[in-house]
Amino acid sequence: MKLQQLWKVFREGMQNVPKVMGMNRRNLAYVYPNNPRRNFEYANDKLLTKRTLEHAGLNIPKTYFSVSYFYELTQIEAELRRLSSFVIKPASGSGGNGIVVIVDYDEGRWISISGKEYSFEMIKKHIADTIFGVFSFGLNDTAIIEERVVQDERITVLSPQGLADIRMINYKGKNVKAMLRIATEASDGKANLHQGGIGLAIDLESGKSFSAQIERENVTHHPDTGVVLLDVAIPYWKELVVLCEAVAEVIPMGYLGIDIAISEQGLVVLEVNARPGIEIQNIADEGMIERLESIEKGLKCLV
Amino acid sequence: MFKYLKSAPFLYQLSLFVLLSITASLMSYKLFVLDYELADLIPTVGYEVEVSMQVSGHGEKVSLSTYLPQTSMYQSISEERNSPDIFTTQIKVDGLNRIISWQAPNVKETHIVRYRYFAQPEHVKYKIDKDIVIEKELPKYLFSYIQEEEGVQVHDPLIAATITKLFGEKEPDTYTALYTIHNYLQHSFENRNFSGFTDALTALKLQEASCNGKSRLFIALTRHLGLPSRLVGGLILNPGSKKTSHQWVEVYVKGHWIPFDAINNYFAEIPKNYLRLYYGDKVLFKHSANINFQYLFHISKKLVPRKEMRETMYASPLNAFNMYKIFESIGISQNLLKIILMIPLGALVVVIFRNVIGFETFGTFLPALIATAARETGLWWGLAGFFFIILISALLRKFLDYLQLLHSPKMAVMLTVVVILMMLMTIFAVQSSMFDLAHISLFPIAILAITAERFAIIQEEQGFLKALRISFFTAVVIMAAYAVMSSHFMNSLIIAFPELLLFLIVLNLWLGKWVGMRLSEFVRFRKLIFKAER
Numbered sequence: 001m002k003l004q005q006l007w008k009v010f011r012e013g014m015q016n017v018p019k020v021m022g023m024n025r026r027n028l029a030y031v032y033p034n035n036p037r038r039n040f041e042y043a044n045d046k047l048l049t050k051r052t053l054e055h056a057g058l059n060i061p062k063t064y065f066s067v068s069y070f071y072e073l074t075q076i077e078a079e080l081r082r083l084s085s086f087v088i089k090p091a092s093g094s095g096g097n098g099i100v101v102i103v104d105y106d107e108g109r110w111i112s113i114s115g116k117e118y119s120f121e122m123i124k125k126h127i128a129d130t131i132f133g134v135f136s137f138g139l140n141d142t143a144i145i146e147e148r149v150v151q152d153e154r155i156t157v158l159s160p161q162g163l164a165d166i167r168m169i170n171y172k173g174k175n176v177k178a179m180l181r182i183a184t185e186a187s188d189g190k191a192n193l194h195q196g197g198i199g200l201a202i203d204l205e206s207g208k209s210f211s212a213q214i215e216r217e218n219v220t221h222h223p224d225t226g227v228v229l230l231d232v233a234i235p236y237w238k239e240l241v242v243l244c245e246a247v248a249e250v251i252p253m254g255y256l257g258i259d260i261a262i263s264e265q266g267l268v269v270l271e272v273n274a275r276p277g278i279e280i281q282n283i284a285d286e287g288m289i290e291r292l293e294s295i296e297k298g299l300k301c302l303v
Numbered sequence: 304m305f306k307y308l309k310s311a312p313f314l315y316q317l318s319l320f321v322l323l324s325i326t327a328s329l330m331s332y333k334l335f336v337l338d339y340e341l342a343d344l345i346p347t348v349g350y351e352v353e354v355s356m357q358v359s360g361h362g363e364k365v366s367l368s369t370y371l372p373q374t375s376m377y378q379s380i381s382e383e384r385n386s387p388d389i390f391t392t393q394i395k396v397d398g399l400n401r402i403i404s405w406q407a408p409n410v411k412e413t414h415i416v417r418y419r420y421f422a423q424p425e426h427v428k429y430k431i432d433k434d435i436v437i438e439k440e441l442p443k444y445l446f447s448y449i450q451e452e453e454g455v456q457v458h459d460p461l462i463a464a465t466i467t468k469l470f471g472e473k474e475p476d477t478y479t480a481l482y483t484i485h486n487y488l489q490h491s492f493e494n495r496n497f498s499g500f501t502d503a504l505t506a507l508k509l510q511e512a513s514c515n516g517k518s519r520l521f522i523a524l525t526r527h528l529g530l531p532s533r534l535v536g537g538l539i540l541n542p543g544s545k546k547t548s549h550q551w552v553e554v555y556v557k558g559h560w561i562p563f564d565a566i567n568n569y570f571a572e573i574p575k576n577y578l579r580l581y582y583g584d585k586v587l588f589k590h591s592a593n594i595n596f597q598y599l600f601h602i603s604k605k606l607v608p609r610k611e612m613r614e615t616m617y618a619s620p621l622n623a624f625n626m627y628k629i630f631e632s633i634g635i636s637q638n639l640l641k642i643i644l645m646i647p648l649g650a651l652v653v654v655i656f657r658n659v660i661g662f663e664t665f666g667t668f669l670p671a672l673i674a675t676a677a678r679e680t681g682l683w684w685g686l687a688g689f690f691f692i693i694l695i696s697a698l699l700r701k702f703l704d705y706l707q708l709l710h711s712p713k714m715a716v717m718l719t720v721v722v723i724l725m726m727l728m729t730i731f732a733v734q735s736s737m738f739d740l741a742h743i744s745l746f747p748i749a750i751l752a753i754t755a756e757r758f759a760i761i762q763e764e765q766g767f768l769k770a771l772r773i774s775f776f777t778a779v780v781i782m783a784a785y786a787v788m789s790s791h792f793m794n795s796l797i798i799a800f801p802e803l804l805l806f807l808i809v810l811n812l813w814l815g816k817w818v819g820m821r822l823s824e825f826v827r828f829r830k831l832i833f834k835a836e837r
Contacts, residue, residue: 013833017820020828024658025818097764125707132709194765216830287831 019287021278030292034172034254035274042251043274046091047142049251053269056250058243060269061087062147067127076127077120080145081105087149088126090135091142096190098135100126101148113162114189149270152262154235157227158182158200162189166202166240166260169276169288170248174295175241178202179283180209180234185224198222199283200229207237211285236267243267319812322805329802349423349607350540352578352600356417356588359595360410365390367416367590368404369598370536370581378424378579386417399582410594415736421605422540424579428572429561435477437529445555448531454502454584455519457526461507466527477530477556481563481571484524488517488565514550514566519584521552521565531555534584535562540576544601548580548587606791642675644797647807649674649784654814656783661823662776665693665754670777672747674784679742682785686778688743689751692724693774696755697762704759718752 021030041048050060064086065079080086084105090098102118104111110118118126129135130143155164162183169176179199183189186196193199198219201211212219212229220230234240244258247269257276261268281287307313356367371394374380385392390405405416441449451457469483493511501516503523512520518534525532532554539549551573553560562573580587590596649671656662656670664670677685696717703713725744732740762770787793797803825832 009833016832016834017825020820020824020831022818022820022824023661024821028816028818129707129709134707134710194769281831282828285831287828 016287019289020281021288021292023278025289026275026278030171030255031275035256036253039252040274042253043256043272044092046089046093046271047144049272050144050146052250053247056246058246058250058269059265059267061149064145064147066091066142066144067131068142070128070131073124073128076124076145080120080123081108083145084110085148087144087146088123088130089144089146090130091144092136093130093141094136096192098126098130103148149261149263149268152235152264155180155262158222158229158232159191160225161185161187162191163261164191165270166234166262167276167280168240168244168258168260169280170244170256170258171292171295172254172299173245173248174298175204175244176291176295177280177284177288178204179280182222182229184214184222186214193277193279193283198229199279200232201280201284202234202237204241207234207240208232209234211283213283216282235262240267243269247272315812315816319809322809322812326802326806326809330800333800347423347607348575349421349605350542350576350578351419351603351605352422352538352540353417353419353602354598354600355415356590357413357415357595357597358410358590359413361593362409362411363591363593364406364408365410365591365594366404366406367588367596368402369418369588370585371401371403371418372420372422372537372578372580373401375579376425377427378422380420380422382419382421384419386419388414388416390414390416400585421607422578423607424540424575424577426573426575427562429556429559431478431481431556431561431571433476433478435557437474437477437480439529441529441531445531448533448555449526449529451526452584454500455523455526456502456504457523459504459523461504462523462527465507466524469524475528480525480528480530481554481556481561484521485563485565485570488521489568492517492565494566514564517565518550518552521563525552525554533560533582535579536581536585536587537577537579538600538602540578540602542602542604544599546599548600549577551577553582641794641798642678644801644804645788645794646671646675647804648793648797649788651807651810652784652787653780654811656776656780658814658817659819659821661821662780663773664777664780665757665773666750669747669750669754670780671784671788672750673781674788676742676746677781677785678789679739679745681739682782684737684740684743685785686781688728688740688746689781690774690778691728692721692746692751693755693758695724696721696752697758697770700755700759704763714752714756717755718749721748721752721755 042052043049047063047066050063053060064083065076067073067076083102085103087102088098088100093099100118100123101113102110103113108120110123112118127143127145130141133141135141149163151159151163158164158180159182164180164182166178166180168178179201181191181193182198182200183191184196184198188195191197194215196215199213200209202208203210209230209232214223221228240260240262243260247258248256251272253274255274255276257273258269259271259273261270278288354369356369358365358367367390371383372378372380385403387405389410390407392403392405394401394403396402403418407414449457456462469487470480475483491510492506495511495513495516499513501512501519503516503519506512506516506520515534522532522534532552534550535553536548536550549564549566551562551564551566551569553562555561561571562577563570564573564577588596588598650668653664653668653671657664657667673685673689677689680688699720700713700717703716708716725746725748729741729744732743758770758774761773820828
């Protein structure tokens with residue numbers, strides 16, 4: 001009897017296998033055919049991403065200036081001292097490496113979001129490191145100095161420890177799945193799922209959260225604040241859905257992860273990812289193949 | 304039509320077809336036209352023998368000598384390596400034997416001389432016909448084998464009396480003579496396990512003896528009957544370390560030297576693990592007086608390709624070995640080639656672990672390369688050395704990070720430290736006589752430095768536990784790649800049929816199009832797949 005049950009679980013499980021996307025399938029069936037290698041730049045070079053989106057009239061964090069060459073470092077001081085809050089980002093960095101968030105300027109010194117004080121020399125050193133590729137695997141890089149995104153109060157309630165962002169998977173211009181990534185104390189203020197951040201699955205139609213997970217365990221409340229996570233409506237959802245489709249239109253790749261922050265002023269596109277992860281299926285408690293295939297079918301009908 | 308011929312799916316299928324047919328036709332040519340035997344691919348047992356001699360002197364001239372085994376129809380000796388320490392070596396052939404001697408003019412303190420070889424003795428068994436009479440007229444060159452010599456008192460009255468006791472007045476045929484003497488020594492004598500010299504008469508009087516006493520008595524009795532016989536000195540090859548050598552007897556019958564071991568009861572037969580070192584009544588080791596001398600044999604079992612396999616391949620024109628000889632002519636040894644040829648197989652193992660099983664490892668082919676290097680150090684030393692180097696250099700990387708260096712110079716520092724670590728490990732290994740570990744310097748240095756960097760980055764970004772997990776998976780894949788790459792079957796197979804590399808490409812082409820779920824993803828997405836579980 002026991003064995004029969006196991007066999008049944010196994011047989012039904014095997015029927016579910018084609019609904020779940022694995023790494024091999026993501027790469028072979030979605031990334032390689034839809035994201036040509038030469039267009040990876042649109043995701044990997046954040047300056048190019050920003051220029052492309054800005055050109056299309058889409059909202060991005062404003063770029064104050066960028067530094068690509070060592071000699072430019074002598075010319076940035078005056079410009080920098082006019083700014084009391086900004087973000088330094090490597091244009092080709094990944095995983096949040098080398099990002100410094102400055103929130104205040106006081107008596108010639110800047111204060112970062114974690115409370116660390118920065119002199120001009122320290123900022124210059126960080127930018128120099130970025131240019132020499134310390135944060136991007138030895139490649140020469142560009143440092144982007146951009147506007148700091150201050151997030152919408154309604155999102156801050158959900159993610160008081162740091163900037164939360166929406167990750168949307170988009171296939172050939174159609175949205176596939178969405179989640180909100182929330183920072184926690186355990187994730188050290190980064191909205192990073194494999195470091196203890198919360199993944200909050202959002203329903204595409206209603207824009208409401210329906211499932212939350214921390215490291216694959218289902219939760220209902222924020223572990224640090226106790227705020228309820230489920231059935232929360234994400235502000236600007238209708239606009240967000242349209243924005244993602246607009247991003248997919250201008251970025252010349254067919255299978256994308258689009259990261260969007262919800263700021264005080266509205267929606268801001270943070271980044272585009274050409275190899276979006278597949279963990280979103282666990283967060284949403286549903287495989288994504290069926291949705292991808294129905295999109296494919298819908299497109300064929302249109303043609 | 305033309306468009307289809309240029310399309311990716313067609314070219315993919317065409318590549319598979321072309322590669323498969325080349326592989327299949329080359330293999331069938333070898334199997335059916337050149338008569339390669341598949342059964343010969345199954346490896347056979349051989350023994351790695353090391354004799355180490357420790358000498359302590361006080362500044363005097365020292366010489367040592369011993370007998371080296373020779374390749375004959377009963378045994379094959381290969382891969383001989385001499386580690387003479389401070390001594391100069393000389394090898395000479397003396398009659399049937401090969402003698403190696405080491406000399407040094409001024410020996411102070413302790414020195415160790417090592418000699419290693421690979422030995423594959425054969426099982427030998429004869430059937431002696433019952434009607435062979437003992438020949439009265441012997442050719443001249445056999446005279447010395449029926450004469451009396453020191454310790455073998457052929458004409459002593461006691462020996463004569465024993466012969467009369469065993470056979471009466473009748474003259475026995477060869478078979479009866481040997482059978483009776485063998486059984487007499489086997490059953491009426493106690494085996495004694497001491498290493499001193501026992502002559503034939505003493506053994507007879509005491510009715511007990513070690514191998515040399517029994518063998519001398521065997522020789523005295525057979526020679527008394529006119530059967531030419533001689534002593535054989537050698538080693539019984541069992542894995543482990545030992546000091547004891549062994550002696551047995553060979554008797555000349557109708558053009559063959561037939562072996563007998565009255566201690567271990569082998570009649571006209573010796574087993575597969577008897578290694579012949581010398582013929583005649585000799586002392587295995589000789590050394591100058593007034594020095595402290597110790598020796599030890601160390602024996603380990605190894606599986607190797609069959610001799611027949613090697614011979615068939617040497618004989619054929621389209622054969623792998625002739626191809627390998629081209630490489631040998633520019634100094635690339637066959638052993639190195641064998642290792643190089645196995646790397647694609649290791650790579651396939653890594654691909655299977657990464658894309659089918661879903662193991663995350665450091666570097667794409669790092670496990671295959673470490674497994675390759677571990678063939679010299681042995682698997683466990685290889686793994687230990689690998690993780691020691693990675694851990695130390697990851698710690699160093701943390702320190703360098705604190706100094707905030709640029710990427711390339713930082714990596715150069717790590718590389719240098721890896722080199723220094725490997726040198727230190729080699730010196731340490733040699734000092735403490737761990738010669739396998741000493742081969743650690745064959746590790747791919749640059750790849751180790753990059754791996755240490757990866758380890759440190761993962762440790763920083765995703766935590767120490769994650770880095771340990773990946774290390775564990777890497778170790779598992781190294782072990783799997785090692786097992787496959789050092790399998791003698793695979794070795795023989797690829798050396799005999801190097802065209803199988805094309806088949807490996809086919810497998811990779813197929814795996815490169817495989818969109819199935821990785822095994823690890825069944826675990827990762829178990830909630831989505833096995834919904835009924837809840």
